[in-house]
Amino acid sequence: MKISKKKLGVWMDHTIAHIIEINKNTITSKTIESLSLQGENQNFGKDESLKHNTEKGELSEFFKRLREVIKDYSEVILFGPTNAKIELHNLLKEDSHFNNIKIDTETADNLTENQMHAFVKEHFENNINCI
Numbered sequence: 001m002k003i004s005k006k007k008l009g010v011w012m013d014h015t016i017a018h019i020i021e022i023n024k025n026t027i028t029s030k031t032i033e034s035l036s037l038q039g040e041n042q043n044f045g046k047d048e049s050l051k052h053n054t055e056k057g058e059l060s061e062f063f064k065r066l067r068e069v070i071k072d073y074s075e076v077i078l079f080g081p082t083n084a085k086i087e088l089h090n091l092l093k094e095d096s097h098f099n100n101i102k103i104d105t106e107t108a109d110n111l112t113e114n115q116m117h118a119f120v121k122e123h124f125e126n127n128i129n130c131i
Contacts, residue, residue: 005074009120013082020120034062077123079108
């Protein structure tokens with residue numbers, strides 16, 4: 001009996017993540033927004049230090065929320081136009097809870113939802129023999 005691996009695609013930048021789960025022939029998706037996107041109109045005045053620390057904390061919380069999702073999968077592709085995917089990948093590599101999860105990263109432009117689904121499906125179809 002072949003064990004089905006849970007596969008997940010995450011298109012992301014520093015403000016939003018589109019979570020795409022592939023399970024047999026079914027694709028489901030949801031969105032996780034960074035707290036910075038939810039509180040865009042914050043006024044920090046001239047206090048750049050406060051602004052930087054707030055943004056750093058919001059990004060940390062955003063990555064923490066994504067880690068909670070990713071931990072339940074056996075294969076993950078992180079993709080998107082910014083370095084956010086690399087930053088998250090580096091955090092995951094440092095955490096032993098993610099040692100048994102195959103995590104790939106790829107650069108991708110801004111995509112429509114259908115394009116994201118096709119990207120994830122194609123990635124896993126092309127990497128079917130990867131362990």
